[in-house]
Amino acid sequence: xxxxxxxxxxxxxxxxxxxxxxxxxxxxxxxxxxxxxxxxxxxxxxxxxxxxxxxxxxxxxxxxxxxxxxxxxxxxxxxxxxxxxxxxxxxxxxxxxxxxxxxxxxxxxxxxxxxxxxxxxxxxxxxxxxxxxxxxxxxxxxxxxxxxxxxxxxxxxxxxxxxxxxxxxxxxxxxxxxxxxxxxxxxxxxxxxxxxxxxxxxxxxxxxxxxxxxxxxxxxxxxxxxxxxxxxxxxxxxxxxxxxxxxxxxxxxxxxxxxxxxxxxxxxxxxxxxxxxxxxxxxxxxxxxxxxxxxxxxxxxxxxxxxxxxxxxxxxxxxxxxxxxxxxxxxxxxxxxxxxxxxxxxxxxxxxxxxxxxxxxxxxxxxxxxxxxxxxxxxxxxxxxxxxx
Amino acid sequence: xxxxxxxxxxxxxxxxxxxxxxxxxxxxxxxxxxxxxxxxxxxxxxxxxxxxxxxxxxxxxxxxxxxxxxxxxxxxxxxxxxxxxxxxxxxxxxxxxxxxxxxxxxxxxxxxxxxxxxxxxxxxxxxxxxxxx
Numbered sequence: 187x188x189x190x191x192x193x194x195x196x197x198x199x200x201x202x203x204x205x206x207x208x209x210x211x212x213x214x215x216x217x218x219x220x221x222x223x224x225x226x227x228x229x230x231x232x233x234x235x236x237x238x239x240x241x242x243x244x245x246x247x248x249x250x251x252x253x254x255x256x257x258x259x260x261x262x263x264x265x266x267x268x269x270x271x272x273x274x275x276x277x278x279x280x281x282x283x284x285x286x287x288x289x290x291x292x293x294x295x296x297x298x299x300x301x302x303x304x305x306x307x308x309x310x311x312x313x314x315x316x317x318x319x320x321x322x323x324x325x326x327x328x329x330x331x332x333x334x335x336x337x338x339x340x341x342x343x344x345x346x347x348x349x350x351x352x353x354x355x356x357x358x359x360x361x362x363x364x365x366x367x368x369x370x371x372x373x374x375x376x377x378x379x380x381x382x383x384x385x386x387x388x389x390x391x392x393x394x395x396x397x398x399x400x401x402x403x404x405x406x407x408x409x410x411x412x413x414x415x416x417x418x419x420x421x422x423x424x425x426x427x428x429x430x431x432x433x434x435x436x437x438x439x440x441x442x443x444x445x446x447x448x449x450x451x452x453x454x455x456x457x458x459x460x461x462x463x464x465x466x467x468x469x470x471x472x473x474x475x476x477x478x479x480x481x482x483x484x485x486x487x488x489x490x491x492x493x494x495x496x497x498x499x500x501x502x503x504x505x506x507x508x509x510x511x512x513x514x515x516x517x518x519x520x521x522x523x524x525x526x527x528x529x530x531x532x533x534x535x536x537x538x539x540x541x542x543x544x545x546x547x548x549x550x551x552x553x554x555x556x557x558x559x560x561x562x563x564x565x566x567x568x569x570x571x572x573x574x575x
Numbered sequence: 576x577x578x579x580x581x582x583x584x585x586x587x588x589x590x591x592x593x594x595x596x597x598x599x600x601x602x603x604x605x606x607x608x609x610x611x612x613x614x615x616x617x618x619x620x621x622x623x624x625x626x627x628x629x630x631x632x633x634x635x636x637x638x639x640x641x642x643x644x645x646x647x648x649x650x651x652x653x654x655x656x657x658x659x660x661x662x663x664x665x666x667x668x669x670x671x672x673x674x675x676x677x678x679x680x681x682x683x684x685x686x687x688x689x690x691x692x693x694x695x696x697x698x699x700x701x702x703x704x705x706x707x708x
Contacts, residue, residue, distance in 0.1 A: 316647050322581040323613045324669045326699055328643065328651040336641035337659055344639070344682035388657075389642040389677075437659055437669045438613075442639055 191457050192574035194283045195414035195421035196406050198227025198295075199535040201528075204402030204520035205371035208304040212242035215299035215403035216254055223295060223405035228418045234407075236264035236294030238282055240274045240524045243314055244305025254297065264291035271559025272471055273429075274298070275527035276566035280427045282408050292409060298525030299403025311399075318561075320435040332396055332474065334436050334561040336388040339476035341442035343390065345491065350390045352494025353475040354381035356510075357394050357517050359503035360472060364514025366504060366545040371398050372518045381475075395475040397516035397526075404528035406535065411574050422538045425552070426460065426569035428453020436561040443491075446565045447484035447556060454554075454567035455486075462486040465569075466550040467537060468508055469530035471557045472515040478502075481556050482510075485567065509547050512537060527557035531568075538572050576649040578693050586614040589628060594698040598630040599688045601664055612666035633688035635662040635702065642677040656680050660702055671701040679704060 200222030202215050210218065216239060224231060237260065239251040247253045250267035264285055268278050275298060282294045306314070318334070319325045342348045358378055364370035376394060384393040414421035430446030430453070433439045455461050462485060470481045479493030487508060488496035502510035513519045513533035516526050536542045537550045555568040581587050593600030601610045604618035605625030617624055640658035643651070656672040658680065672680050673691065686702035693699045 312647065316579060320613065320669075322584065322587045326579045326581055326693060327657055327669050327671055328579065328647040328655065329657045329669065330643055330645070330647050333641045333643050333657050337639040337657070340641055340682060341639040386642075386644050388644060391641075437667050442659070 188287065189457055190283045190287055190427060191425055192423050193287045193411055194408055195411050195423045195574070196535050197409055197414050197417040197419065197421055198223040198229065198407030199532040200226050201369065201404045201532050202299065202402055204369060204522070204529070205400055206303050207301070207401040210301070210401070212245040212299050212301045212305055213254070213257065215301065215401065216242070216297050217257055219299055219403035219405035220254070220258065220295055220297045223297070223407050226419065227407040229293070229407060231258060231260050234260050234293055234295050235262050236282065236285060236291030237262045238278050238294060238296045239267045240269055240298045241267050242300045243523055244301040262291070264294060269524070271524060271564065272473060272526050273557045273559030273564040273566045274524050275531060276427070276555060276557045276568050277429055277564065279408065279424070279531070279568060280429060280566060283424055283427065286408065286410050292413065294408045295405055296408065297403065297405035298528050300522040300525055301401040302399050302523045303401045305401065320437065324435055324437060330388060332391050333388040335474040335476060336391045337436060338442050338480065338562060339390050339474070342476060342479065345443050348479065348494045350382060351378050352479065352497065353390070353395055354378040355494070355497045356472060356475040356478045356502070357381050359497070359506070360511045360515040360517040362503040363509070363512050363545060364518035367514050367519060370514040370519045371400055372514070391474055397473045397521040398518070400520035400522045402520045402522045402529070403525060404532045406531055420539055420572065422535045423571050423574045424568065425571045425575065426454035426456070426458025428457065428567050430565045432563060434560050434563050439562065443480065445480055445484050445558065445562045447481050447558065447567065450565040450567040451485040451556070454569050458569040460552060460569055462554070464552055465508070465554045467512055467547045467553045468510050469512070469534055469553065469555045470510055471527060472511055472517050473521065473526070475517070477558065477562065478510065480562070485554065485556060504545065512542065512545050512547060527555070530555050530557070534570050538570060578650045580694055580697060590614060591697055593628070593630070594690050594700060597690060599633050599700050600628045601631045601662070601666060602626045603629045610664040610666055612662070612668050632663045634705070635660040635686055637672065637680060637682055637684045637686060638667055639682055640672060640680050658702065660686055668700070672704065673701045674703045
């Protein structure tokens with residue numbers, strides 16, 4: 187079986203303004219991200235033959251990618267909008283890489299944006315929240331989105347002795363990274379006490395254990411490794427990719443504390459021929475703080491159940507042995523919903539180009555990215571590097 | 576404001592009819608013997624189609640829980656306990672733990688089913704803490 191290792195590279199990357207952006211719609215943010223990414227790659231729109239987006243919650247469209255292509259008057263031969271929650275971004279990159287490797291397209295733009303902060307009324311936001319969960323056997327019980335993740339946190343605490351301060355340390359580290367990122371939505375440093383002292387949302391999750399609600403978009407340009415050498419910026423190569431899908435509804439999860447990140451990680455590592463110890467940084471999906479602990483464990487950075495201790499002893503903040511979410515993550519950079527992990531992707535491109543400014547991880551050559559969607563349901567892991575292999 | 580109602584369907588109506596007569600109904604597979612929840616047209620384990628409805632014991636343990644401090648709508652008075660209950664027969668279901676202080680709920684606590692009105696015509700299973708060894 188052919189491997190995707192080193193076959194494709196990211197040659198353009200860009201974020202729109204993020205945070206509170208009331209003057210642009212989700213569609214406009216998605217278009218703006220594409221224009222910025224094409225400019226970064228030095229590409230004309232006529233050179234794009236593939237477009238992938240995800241639908242927007244604030245401006246949903248029946249055929250979203252087609253509508254965006256129409257807006258830009260580009261005419262791709264490969265075009266679709268995908269939906270797997272927060273895992274969408276990296277799953278899409280997996281599919282786009284395979285499309286390039288098999289000749290379905292040569293240059294694919296992936297762009298995602300939404301306006302969850304400015305584009306939804308409170309009623310729309312609550313409706314969106316209540317539509318998460320099984321429509322017959324979960325939704326009637328009124329679980330909020332934080333409540334689903336609190337079920338995972340509580341189980342982890344009961345099984346492994348994890349404490350709320352272990353979760354809080356994730357929020358503190360992400361905020362410390364964001365303090366070095368001028369684009370981040372929240373930049374004021376916070377302490378573990380600040381997190382534990384913030385309002386309880388769904389026990390054991392406090393307000394500061396929860397990610398932001400944001401506007402924003404980001405896009406990347408993906409092309410074949412052969413073609414990638416002819417662009418203004420050094421290519422960032424896809425070295426490994428893997429997915430794992432274990433359930434959709436939390437009441438059907440095989441385990442509350444061990445996720446399909448185990449499988450997605452093993453698949454990505456096997457393709458890359460690398461392991462967790464080779465990673466110079468990790469961008470881990472942080473919709474709520476406990477997910478980072480579970481991902482550190484399931485992706486092999488530490489033993490199962492030792493995520494809290496690993497964070498305390500290793501350090502995941504700036505200058506730590508394993509910097510995690512160097513842009514500030516969903517907790518402090520921005521979280522416009524399904525597009526959330528796009529910002530981990532663009533940040534990783536800049537880290538591997540060595541253009542991340544004050545937050546640059548010294549000599550970064552390989553990084554791991556992980557996203558999950560649903561309630562720890564669909565998992566995608568990427569390994570990116572400066573060299574093709 | 577009304578609570579969120581289960582969306583209609585043949586299987587869920589059989590389940591809700593059970594709630595009406597005080598039964599927590601699970602499907603049991605005639606081929607492999609597995610119990611399952613939520614109800615399906617096949618056994619999720621062996622894909623057998625010889626499924627029958629049985630009344631569960633109603634006993635289980637709290638697999639995990641959370642206290643929702645801000646309700647999803649005015650119909651849900653916070654704080655309320657959303658839990659995953661591991662039933663004695665094997666399957667896990669989401670429910671509420673009721674008739675206790677939220678701080679009395681713990682992972683592993685034994686619980687017993689009860690039924691609560693969700694509308695004029697629909698009742699759904701909820702659970703109460705049970706004192707047993």
